[in-house]
Amino acid sequence: MAPQMATSLDISHRKTEAAPETAAARKNLLGLTRDELGAALALIGLPKNQIRMRTTQLWNAIYTRGQSDFAEMTTLSKELREKLAGHFVVARPEIVTEQKSVDGTRKWLLRLASDRPGLPGPEVETVYIPEEGRGTLCISSQVGCTLTCTFCHTGTQKLVRNLTAGEIVGQLMVARDALGEWPNSGRNADDRLVTNIVMMGMGEPLYNFENVRDALDIVSDGEGLSLSKRRITLSTSGVVPMIERAGAEIGSMLAISLHAVNDETRDKLVPLNKKYPMAELLEACRNYPGLSNARRITFEYVMLKGVNDSLADAKELVRLLKGIPAKINLIPFNPWPGSPYECSDWAQIEKFADVVNRAGYASPVRTPRGRDIMAACGQLKSETVKARASERFKKADAQPSA
Ligand code: SAH
Numbered sequence: 001m002a003p004q005m006a007t008s009l010d011i012s013h014r015k016t017e018a019a020p021e022t023a024a025a026r027k028n029l030l031g032l033t034r035d036e037l038g039a040a041l042a043l044i045g046l047p048k049n050q051i052r053m054r055t056t057q058l059w060n061a062i063y064t065r066g067q068s069d070f071a072e073m074t075t076l077s078k079e080l081r082e083k084l085a086g087h088f089v090v091a092r093p094e095i096v097t098e099q100k101s102v103d104g105t106r107k108w109l110l111r112l113a114s115d116r117p118g119l120p121g122p123e124v125e126t127v128y129i130p131e132e133g134r135g136t137l138c139i140s141s142q143v144g145c146t147l148t149c150t151f152c153h154t155g156t157q158k159l160v161r162n163l164t165a166g167e168i169v170g171q172l173m174v175a176r177d178a179l180g181e182w183p184n185s186g187r188n189a190d191d192r193l194v195t196n197i198v199m200m201g202m203g204e205p206l207y208n209f210e211n212v213r214d215a216l217d218i219v220s221d222g223e224g225l226s227l228s229k230r231r232i233t234l235s236t237s238g239v240v241p242m243i244e245r246a247g248a249e250i251g252s253m254l255a256i257s258l259h260a261v262n263d264e265t266r267d268k269l270v271p272l273n274k275k276y277p278m279a280e281l282l283e284a285c286r287n288y289p290g291l292s293n294a295r296r297i298t299f300e301y302v303m304l305k306g307v308n309d310s311l312a313d314a315k316e317l318v319r320l321l322k323g324i325p326a327k328i329n330l331i332p333f334n335p336w337p338g339s340p341y342e343c344s345d346w347a348q349i350e351k352f353a354d355v356v357n358r359a360g361y362a363s364p365v366r367t368p369r370g371r372d373i374m375a376a377c378g379q380l381k382s383e384t385v386k387a388r389a390s391e392r393f394k395k396a397d398a399q400p401s402a
Pocket residue numbers: 151152153199200201202203204205235236237256257300302331332333334335336377378379
């Protein structure tokens with residue numbers, strides 16, 4: 001491969017065959033919407049009357065067949081394949097490590113493209129949770145998080161940056177690569193391994209709104225990855241003004257990290273509550289479009305010993321959610337090194353769950369998965385730090401070690 005160079009080439013005025021010389025100058029097509037893909041093809045001089053058809057062919061190569069090497073895209077002419085390879089790449093995040101839990105959960109540490117020449121790219125985690133009859137992929141939306149929920153490991157890592165739409169879709173592509181889930185693997189297309197997606201990895205998805213929206217549009221496009229929005233759940237800590245926009249522009253299922261039944265406790269657990277208190281949050285939930293008994297909001301509630309797990313809390317939880325088509329998900333607290341809480345006792349979780357069950361909510365306790373590889377809810381964190389400008393310059397001067 002040609003050495004990476006820090007130059008970026010403006011190809012917008014080019015209508016000729018001349019190709020950018022370096023890999024770094026080649027635009028990544030992964031994560032472009034159909035319109036953006038069409039515009040990219042127009043920029044390299046494809047005739048207007050071909051754009052639509054070629055966009056569809058390319059879309060299917062990338063998202064239906066999982067191809068990333070243009071040479072393999074034999075539905076396109078040889079000439080076009082060569083031209084595409086001169087200008088573009090289809091690049092997924094790179095797997096740094098893969099871990100497999102005793103319960104079958106898999107976790108990948110992924111390296112994203114570097115933002116700065118000479119420095120390795122930032123890292124995020126993606127988790128695959130196989131269950132009877134379904135498989136859920138837990139996807140990250142940010143490296144780190146701006147929010148500081150006190151029970152969450154990711155909350156101890158400062159925000160490094162938002163993921164691009166390509167990096168969000170790329171997590172599903174990498175999982176399908178690793179699981180062998182593309183059509184050429186010989187698997188029956190109906191027998192899917194990743195059947196559901198939850199935006200519950202690192203970061204607050206509603207603080208990376210446009211990229212999450214575009215990525216989920218690509219993932220749910222009827223051609224290609226084709227995962228229905230009803231099988232995609234976006235979890236938010238409660239960014240009230242963006243919940244309405246999510247309803248209008250994303251239309252996935254919604255999960256709310258509630259975790260408390262009054263503002264005093266929630267202020268401590270989810271500090272964003274001071275900005276958007278519970279009454280406003282629940283009002284935004286009531287207004288979320290398309291709610292019905294078949295389409296409910298999931299309320300997540302992490303069980304913290306002596307903090308939010310009394311039976312009075314359970315009763316108040318049921319009272320608060322009255323009138324909202326809701327599911328309740330009790331999450332046993334997953335500890336991480338230095339975490340300031342303990343998980344509630346099992347007996348207490350069961351009593352709490354009983355109150356919730358009797359109010360008509362079915363099997364609300366989420367079994368922790370992948371704890372042995374730190375892949376369970378709230379345990380994700382990467383070593384990537386937000387380097388100060390002075391440190392960045394120092395490192396950029398030095399020879400990168402890996
Ligand atoms: N930022 C979003 C999505 C990522 S967190 C959000 O906060 O909703 C995904 C879920 O894991 C949230 O419900 C979060 O509250 C929960 N969680 C975080 N830390 C946890 C921990 N240590 N144990 C159990 N659940 C945790």
